Amino acid sequence: MTLTQLEYFCMVCRYHSITRAADALYVSQPTISTSIRDLEKEFHLKLFNHGKNRISLTKDGAAFYQKAEFILKQTQELYTDFSNIEKKRHPLRIGIPPMISTVFFPRVTDQFQEQYNIPIQLLEYGSLRARTLVDNEQLDIAMANMDFYNLDKYNSYVMMEDRYVYCVSKTHRYAGEKEITMDMLKDEPIILFNTDSVQTQTVITRLRSAGITPNVHMYCSQLVTVLNFVRGGKCGAFLYSSLATNPRDFVVIPVSPEITSKFGIIWKKGVFVPDQLTKFVKFIQEYDVTPYLPKL
Incomplete structure (x- = not known):
């Protein structure tokens, strides 16, 4: 059992739909279905009754949902209470895409932290979901594939x-x-x-x-x-x-x-930009990406 599996399960419970849960989480329907099957297999339970247009919790599923929600809530509280216990400053929240991040990270963030001693929290998201999280101010900045519409809504810098x-x-x-x-x-x-x-x-x-x-x-x-x-x-x-x-x-x-x-960084327009974000943007703009550039 993993926290991701519990998150997928609880999202299906809230929406009563694997399709809507997948859309909300930006993952595929098979990914969620597999996670639920794995939970059922691990605990030898049937969690859902599948109707024609809607799924509902079984009795065991309802009890499991209560426990799962409690675990996720406690996990979030644990993170909130202790993630920055050694740091007075909030970490810079950076979204990185699963694939292109392997080209630059962790080299970039390691060098940035050595230079500025600013805490960083890296969160792995695809570019589309990362953009949404920047909009919602759940991410301070994101590295992204920049081939999406309305790029002018954001501050941005092309890296490669x-x-x-x-x-x-x-x-x-x-x-x-x-x-x-x-x-x-x-x-x-x-x-x-x-x-x-x-x-x-x-x-x-x-x-x-x-x-x-x-x-x-x-x-x-x-x-x-x-x-x-x-x-x-x-x-x-x-x-x-x-x-x-x-x-x-x-x-x-x-x-x-x-x-x-094109790949680069995006951050929200029209909001207060903290000093640590300003330093990170400047660091990226001065970072030498030449060793990683492909021959186009």
């Missing part, structure tokens, strides 16, 4: 540009191809990152524009899981070229026509 590549195993039928087009991916099983990822929305939009319904084998948040499925030989996956610079047991294929994305 990258291009999409398609990755397959060395035994995949496309392993010898010089490029991948959307038409070639009809009926091909692919791995995509979670639905709060700008990259995922971009890929799905490109496929649908080509008249192709995406055959998504799995939505995932972890790069290592994506690569393990790619190495398995059946599925392909879209990555950024900066993450596929030294492939050993898979093949990197350019995408045609080329898809590029």
